[in-house]
């Protein structure tokens with residue numbers, strides 16, 4: 001039986017499956033997770049994301065995803081201004097919509113931006129558009145810690161951390177890349193009880209939740225997520241905002257399929273502003289409440 005990576009209990013059972021996916025349900029903390037093999041997960045990432053995942057071209061990608069990313073950056077800027085001389089790392093940078101705003105709207109030099117992007121064609125496009133930025137065709141799990149040697153002042157981890165193979169280990173890795181006292185800025189909208197994905201289709205069945213993006217490795221409640229984050233970083237501020245979906249989207253941001261849906265349900269995005277203090281480490285205090293996960297999953301037609 002797999003050990004739950006989030007509460008270390010050995011009571012996680014492979015009980016939760018839909019037609020396409022198999023998850024483990026931890027009967028101690030209620031987290032739902034997948035055990036992933038690095039190599040096949042890498043191949044899957046290449047098949048899920050492409051240069052068209054954000055829009056057909058650069059202009060469309062910025063129009064579709066710019067408002068969300070600009071709104072998120074504005075909130076971080078209101079907490080503490082970004083600094084032009086600081087070195088930033090964007091994890092899961094995609095085609096560079098965030099990099100665009102960092103350079104155009106926030107005065108960050110391209111040469112002060114590093115980016116991790118595991119999909120080769122996306123990383124190549126990003127590097128071609130931002131030749132002075134340091135683009136690394138790697139996922140977080142493969143990152144060469146020596147390249148950054150705790151040289152990063154600020155990390156952006158926007159819309160990506162639910163894709164990491166093991167979120168707990170990933171936070172440890174991120175901490176190792178950042179300077180003592182550096183900033184870690186996270187946004188995420190994927191939770192066990194979320195209303196919809198980016199497209200705005202309401203989640204009413206387990207298939208709606210588990211199947212659209214096969215890369216998602218973990219589902220938990222927002223308070224469990226905060227507790228996990230708090231083991232590694234000091235959370236200085238958090239914010240929950242409504243996500244504004246673009247109606248009549250021309251392509252699905254995950255599959256790239258065209259004209260597939262209209263946005264109908266508003267989502268929520270959680271933003272967390274954190275400090276990586278290298279002397280800080282809290283013991284795990286997992287939220288042990290599997291009952292609410294069971295109840296929620298039951299609503300989606302899953303009995304565990």
Ligand SMILES: C[S@@+](CC[C@H](N)C(=O)[O-])C[C@H]1O[C@@H](n2cnc3c(N)ncnc32)[C@H](O)[C@@H]1O
Nearest residue numbers: 049091092093094119139140158159160163164
């Ligand atoms: C949902 S997109 C988010 C992109 C961008 N940060 C945004 O908010 O629009 C996730 C991106 O992370 C990349 N990615 C997937 N798994 C990753 C991993 N383990 N480490 C780093 N990046 C990853 C994908 O290739 C994709 O470009």
